[in-house]
Amino acid sequence: MQATMKRFNAQVVNWTRMRDCYGDVDRVPALLEQVELDDDADAWKELGFRLLLEHDLVFPAGFAALSRLMRLASRSARARALAGSILRCGAGHHGCDDLLASCADEISGFRELLDRHLRSRPVDYLQAFRDSLAAMEEYHWSAVLGDFTDDFYHLACPHCAVEVTIAIGDYGRYSAIRDWNLGDVDRRDLRPAPSGELSGAGRWMYETAVRDGREALADGIAHLFGKAECPRCASVFDIAAEYTSANRPVLR
Template identity: 75%
Template sequence: MVDWGRMYDCRGDVHRVPELLERVEDDEDDAEAWDELGFRLVLERDLVFPAGFAALPRLVRLASRSGRARGLAGTIMRCAAGQHGCDDLLAACPDAIADLRKVLDRHLRSKPTDYLATYLDLLAVNEQYHWSAVMGDFSDDFYVIACPHCAAEVTIAIGGYGRYSAIRD
């Protein structure tokens, strides 16, 4: 059982988080509650608060039937490598993390439209935080890198331009 009195969210308190969790558990289509819950638990997809880790098991229970719960739980996991001071709360969630891994894997097998976001969440659940953070930047762009063997400039296209590499125009 979570001692919500010891938690805090992005506003420095936590009294609304349990209420919001109850609202989304009762009505998974309550967009207002989801928006406020997401804002209180994770600040701009970058910083997670203790209330986020405390809410993780409840979010994971909803994740198999709610894309919003799956996305918010995944976002919390992507932030887990940051300086949040909540390693003890995260360590207390091994069952929820294992369940989230199964939910994300099952969702990926359905070839969803949110494949990249779900894949990044799965990388974070598998403690591949670096790849989870940087792979989101590989979309619809050209990248110029040096070949590690011969130092020739290689242009890599990923996204709407196609997927190819070239060493000249």
């Protein structure tokens, strides 16, 4: 029954309404058929250009193709990467929520595939990690998470409203007030979260990074989900909670 529903979902896409970034409605389904048959590199390149523009702008054809791309992902690295890139844009104002909802089963399967991929410790680990977060609807973390060599997060202190810079990288792990002439001033060391106190997305992120031997990523996540001291009023607050409150999209 589930397989029948998946085939049905793929068949009901009305491609005459699914324009790509060039305004065409017929080229994407033809390209999908081509890559399904022979994994042609040129076809994949054109498909990527038609579905996803720079700055993560996705057209309706991209979400219409998502279900088929995720089903191809088990045998095609190109399909996995393109599906992940489209899925990371799922929280935008794209008007395609019905298309996303129709491939919920495929998204669940895609998340399991990504987890197996992460366990293999691939060269594209961070991208797959971020794609996994998108599959969990943690779009705000998927959009900004880096490798913690040069990461900055900007948020308002919940007590005095001053803008606080959170730095997590090779240069230090601190909160500060950013002065565009002097740099980060009045630095205060961050307080990483004990692993046993993590929950939700933070726990998944940390435990997955530890499982896969990504020590620097796990350490950065512990600091990201830890606490910071405001340099202005000296209050202590939860970094991830404040960042999530300010940046997590409202899912429709």
